[in-house]
Amino acid sequence: MAIEIEKPSSVRLSKVAISKTHGEDSPYFAGWKAYDENPYDEIHNQSGVIQMGLAENQVSFDLLEKYLEEHHEVSSWGKGAPGFRENALFQDYHGLKSFRQAMANFMEQIRGGKAKFDPDRIVLTAGATAANELLTFILADPGDVLLVPTPYYPGFDRDLRWRTGVKIVPIHCNSSNNFQITPEALEAAYQSAESMDLKVRGVLITNPSNPLGSTIQSSVLNDILDFAVHKNIHLVSDEIYSGSTFSPSEFVSIAEILRNRNYKDAERVHIVYSLSKDLGLPGFRVGTIYSYNDDVVTTARRMSSFTLISSQTQHLLACMLSNHEFTQNYIKTNRERLNKRYDMIIQGLKKAGIECLKGNAGLFCWMNLSPLLNEPTRQGELELWNIILNQVKLNISPGSSCHCSEPGWFRVCFANMSEQTLRVALQRIHKFMEQRKVCSVNQ
Amino acid sequence: MRLIVPLQGVVQGRGGLILGSLIPCALFYFLQLYLKRHRSPKPQSNPPSPTTSSPKLAEMTRTSSRSNLFSRSIGQVRISSRAISIAKPNESPYYIGLDKASEDPYDRLSNPDGVIQLGLSENRLCFDLIEKWMSENLGHSITGRDNGELNINGIATYQPFDGTMELKLAMAGFMSHIMGGAVTFEPSQVVLTAGATPAIETLCFCLADQGNAFLVPTPYYPGFDRDVKFRTGVELIPVHCRSTDNFALSITALDQAFNQTRKHGTKIRGILLSNPANPVGNLLSWEMLYAILDFAREKNIHVISDEIFAGSMYGNEEFVSMAEVLDSEGFDKNRVHIVYGLSKDLSLPGFRVGVIYSFNENVLAAARKLTRFSSVSAPTQRLLVSMLSDARFIEEYIKTNKRRLQNMHALFVAGLKGLNIRCADSSAGLYCWADMSKLISSYSEKGELELWDKLLNVGKINVTPGSACHCIEPGWFRCCFTTLAEEDIPVVLERIRKAVENTTDLLNSS
Numbered sequence: 001m002a003i004e005i006e007k008p009s010s011v012r013l014s015k016v017a018i019s020k021t022h023g024e025d026s027p028y029f030a031g032w033k034a035y036d037e038n039p040y041d042e043i044h045n046q047s048g049v050i051q052m053g054l055a056e057n058q059v060s061f062d063l064l065e066k067y068l069e070e071h072h073e074v075s076s077w078g079k080g081a082p083g084f085r086e087n088a089l090f091q092d093y094h095g096l097k098s099f100r101q102a103m104a105n106f107m108e109q110i111r112g113g114k115a116k117f118d119p120d121r122i123v124l125t126a127g128a129t130a131a132n133e134l135l136t137f138i139l140a141d142p143g144d145v146l147l148v149p150t151p152y153y154p155g156f157d158r159d160l161r162w163r164t165g166v167k168i169v170p171i172h173c174n175s176s177n178n179f180q181i182t183p184e185a186l187e188a189a190y191q192s193a194e195s196m197d198l199k200v201r202g203v204l205i206t207n208p209s210n211p212l213g214s215t216i217q218s219s220v221l222n223d224i225l226d227f228a229v230h231k232n233i234h235l236v237s238d239e240i241y242s243g244s245t246f247s248p249s250e251f252v253s254i255a256e257i258l259r260n261r262n263y264k265d266a267e268r269v270h271i272v273y274s275l276s277k278d279l280g281l282p283g284f285r286v287g288t289i290y291s292y293n294d295d296v297v298t299t300a301r302r303m304s305s306f307t308l309i310s311s312q313t314q315h316l317l318a319c320m321l322s323n324h325e326f327t328q329n330y331i332k333t334n335r336e337r338l339n340k341r342y343d344m345i346i347q348g349l350k351k352a353g354i355e356c357l358k359g360n361a362g363l364f365c366w367m368n369l370s371p372l373l374n375e376p377t378r379q380g381e382l383e384l385w386n387i388i389l390n391q392v393k394l395n396i397s398p399g400s401s402c403h404c405s406e407p408g409w410f411r412v413c414f415a416n417m418s419e420q421t422l423r424v425a426l427q428r429i430h431k432f433m434e435q436r437k438v439c440s441v442n443q
Numbered sequence: 444m445r446l447i448v449p450l451q452g453v454v455q456g457r458g459g460l461i462l463g464s465l466i467p468c469a470l471f472y473f474l475q476l477y478l479k480r481h482r483s484p485k486p487q488s489n490p491p492s493p494t495t496s497s498p499k500l501a502e503m504t505r506t507s508s509r510s511n512l513f514s515r516s517i518g519q520v521r522i523s524s525r526a527i528s529i530a531k532p533n534e535s536p537y538y539i540g541l542d543k544a545s546e547d548p549y550d551r552l553s554n555p556d557g558v559i560q561l562g563l564s565e566n567r568l569c570f571d572l573i574e575k576w577m578s579e580n581l582g583h584s585i586t587g588r589d590n591g592e593l594n595i596n597g598i599a600t601y602q603p604f605d606g607t608m609e610l611k612l613a614m615a616g617f618m619s620h621i622m623g624g625a626v627t628f629e630p631s632q633v634v635l636t637a638g639a640t641p642a643i644e645t646l647c648f649c650l651a652d653q654g655n656a657f658l659v660p661t662p663y664y665p666g667f668d669r670d671v672k673f674r675t676g677v678e679l680i681p682v683h684c685r686s687t688d689n690f691a692l693s694i695t696a697l698d699q700a701f702n703q704t705r706k707h708g709t710k711i712r713g714i715l716l717s718n719p720a721n722p723v724g725n726l727l728s729w730e731m732l733y734a735i736l737d738f739a740r741e742k743n744i745h746v747i748s749d750e751i752f753a754g755s756m757y758g759n760e761e762f763v764s765m766a767e768v769l770d771s772e773g774f775d776k777n778r779v780h781i782v783y784g785l786s787k788d789l790s791l792p793g794f795r796v797g798v799i800y801s802f803n804e805n806v807l808a809a810a811r812k813l814t815r816f817s818s819v820s821a822p823t824q825r826l827l828v829s830m831l832s833d834a835r836f837i838e839e840y841i842k843t844n845k846r847r848l849q850n851m852h853a854l855f856v857a858g859l860k861g862l863n864i865r866c867a868d869s870s871a872g873l874y875c876w877a878d879m880s881k882l883i884s885s886y887s888e889k890g891e892l893e894l895w896d897k898l899l900n901v902g903k904i905n906v907t908p909g910s911a912c913h914c915i916e917p918g919w920f921r922c923c924f925t926t927l928a929e930e931d932i933p934v935v936l937e938r939i940r941k942a943v944e945n946t947t948d949l950l951n952s953s
Contacts (some may be wrong), residue, residue, distance in 0.1 A: 130815075306637075
């Protein structure tokens with residue numbers, strides 16, 4: 001057989017493959033690259049870039065480790081592995097009943113028992129990223145719109161739009177009222193979509209908010225739900241940080257709002273949850289969709305075939321989350337530690353002359369550096385961000401990548417490092433602010 | 444609408460045809476509105492449990508579906524068109540049979556009258572080996588206790604979405620080993636996904652746009668309809684293969700299908716193959732692989748080769764991977780993508796481990812980013828690195844698995860032969876492709892489904908009918924034999940015999 005050397009052809013790729021909707025060319029991700037190239041290390045690289053752009057919770061690892069050490073059977077299917085066979089074969093998209101039950105209980109505990117969750121309404125996905133995308137596929141057709149309040153998690157641009165073909169229209173919020181969502185802003189966003197001849201299919205809120213680090217008030221949740229009812233659209237509540245509120249009483253879930261209304265209008269509401277933030281297990285890939293709509297539950301379950309959670313992981317977590325003593329202690333301790341971290345960073349920033357939005361949840365704070373901008377524009381913000389990344393060597397997330405309408409705000413993560421590292425970061429910020437004062441005095 | 448005609452006559456004098464059509468339409472609209480307003484509202488419970496769950500869906504009556512669709516679009520909150528079609532009750536026998544078998548599963552001791560599952564290609568023949576490995580190795584694997592230190596840090600935090608380098612290395616090595624060692628797979632070209640299901644879907648998203656199509660030889664794995672079509676909007680164009688040449692693929696047929704489809708204005712973006720084939724179990728020869736690559740080059744399209752059963756060989760033929768042919772011939776590698784997974788060869792479908800292996804840097808770049816939606820869970824990655832790196836265990840497993848597969852296959856096929864049911868020639872897979880066309884009442888899909896129904900509900904065995912696999916010849920059934928123990932085979936044969944008792948051909952079997 002003669003060997004034909006085929007010239008490299010231009011075999012075509014899809015629009016999805018070549019699209020830039022993955023967003024990885026934006027500053028949000030450029031900062032990560034800088035970190036990857038020169039990562040800070042307490043011992044080996046003290047001048048490296050400190051990663052403050054990753055919302056990961058590392059403050060409570062010891063609790064997880066202790067649990068695993070005391071409960072070997074959880075990771076081994078018992079002596080001689082009797083349950084292993086069944087587990088290894090289990091690929092039912094309903095998910096392990098015991099795991100769904102454990103998740104439902106955990107979600108109830110986080111809400112202080114103020115809401116009840118039915119395990120049969122839980123659909124499991126490999127992470128909240130997949131959950132949000134899946135819901136978007138189900139609730140909207142290509143070309144339709146989801147309304148999302150700004151500032152929002154940069155990943156939404158990718159997760160909600162990339163493969164689904166759905167668009168995001170922002171609900172603009174600003175600092176005049178602490179970035180709260182108002183009925184006027186909701187209506188304005190809706191009208192904006194209509195004027196572009198686009199169909200709005202739902203509102204997606206994150207509560208507690210990323211990047212604001214604050215919970216949404218009960219009255220606002222009611223307003224949003226009323227709006228959704230009025231427009232006959234869906235409401236997705238991403239409650240991925242619900243277990244990371246510093247004080248349990250300050251978080252109100254949409255589930256509670258529904259309970260108070262006797263579940264009227266519930267069929268348009270869907271909650272997204274995950275163990276990546278509250279339990280600090282993003283590597284495990286565990287997300288859920290909780291829907292009050294039967295069709296959505298059925299469809300989501302079928303679609304979850306593309307994003308099932310490993311049965312091994314389900315088994316391990318079912319054991320862990322069914323342990324009431326463990327979960328009670330974990331939730332309480334985790335909250336306290338996050339609160340302590342938050343206080344630490346706020347005090348540190350205050351000493352350096354920097355104000356933050358009053359926060360009460362999450363793994364980050366929303367910092368106001370607008371007084372430092374050369375010009376009150378996105379360009380000005382990016383210039384400042386560049387300085388902070390390359391001179392101060394801190395990777396923080398600029399508000400523009402979160403679509404914030406006011407320049408100068410930055411998201412700063414505080415839970416993905418040791419206390420010592422946080423102190424170093426705060427020292428650097430302090431020094432940077434001191435230097436700027438000197439500069440401006442000398443001008 | 445019969446109302447229009449007399450009304451047209453009535454209004455002929457003034458406004459004519461327009462009013463003649465408008466008025467009845469308006470009347471029809473108001474009638475529907477009236478009916479809708481007076482329909483009784485759905486009761487709300489607190490919090491309501493989902494009223495439908497998958498096993499029951501098959502029994503949902505279809506009579507109310509039209510009115511549901513209508514009421515869904517006015518008043519009730521709308522879901523997408525994609526979702527509406529997915530939410531419909533699943534009428535495919537493939538899924539109905541799977542559900543029925545899982546509701547009433549056969550157990551030799553505790554449920555001897557249950558449904559025997561021959562519709563799910565799962566390999567249970569070597570679990571004892573895996574269990575043994577687990578109990579000997581497990582404590583160390585999940586939590587990384589290599590030096591006595593618990594290290595959840597390594598697996599709890601965000602990992603690269605397309606898999607850890609350790610697992611990619613181990614997987615590349617395993618794939619090479621299991622395919623006979625003729626090909627070396629590069630870890631940097633491995634993208635790990637939560638099962639082969641998202642691997643196929645992700646590739647479709649990367650290679651084709653909505654409205655484009657892939658050619659797929661029939662009969663094919665029923666799951667492809669879901670994996671390729673559910674969310675991507677990509678179509679599957681069947682390329683029919685026939686029993687006269689043991690369901691071998693022909694380039695002529697590929698070419699015809701390609702041209703036909705193009706005439707209809709749909710763009711073909713690639714060919715989707717499974718090799719070893721599912722459900723037939725035959726292999727693509729070197730010559731055939733070469734011919735397919737040549738065809739793909741000529742049409743400038745992609746080739747996806749799903750090689751998930753590469754390690755489930757029982758015949759004497761040697762498996763040849765598409766990668767092997769690429770290696771030694773001068774084809775443009777950019778158009779070839781291989782799918783693999785651990786669900787079949789290593790019997791771990793629950794752990795969700797699949798592979799996209801591509802030679803195309805752009806496809807790899809896009810696929811890596813897309814794996815954020817379907818990553819392999821970290822503890823599972825850790826466990827598998829251990830298992831796949833255990834050369835002694837893997838060696839023993841592959842050898843024993845092949846031996847047991849050969850044994851079961853031989854017994855099962857011989858048993859069917861005893862019932863005058865012949866199987867297609869096959870060398871791999873966890874199933875055989877049985878010709879029961881002599882047992883069906885009419886040589887049609889209807890006849891085939893009647894037999895399937897009889898086998899399921901009378902014989903209490905679940906097999907997959909060829910129509911679910913888009914087979915163009917009625918009467919063929921896929922029977923998976925790797926969920927059985929040897930003692931179960933006579934039970935299965937007896938049940939088949941009983942189910943088709945009054946079919947003369949069977950009674951006259953030699």
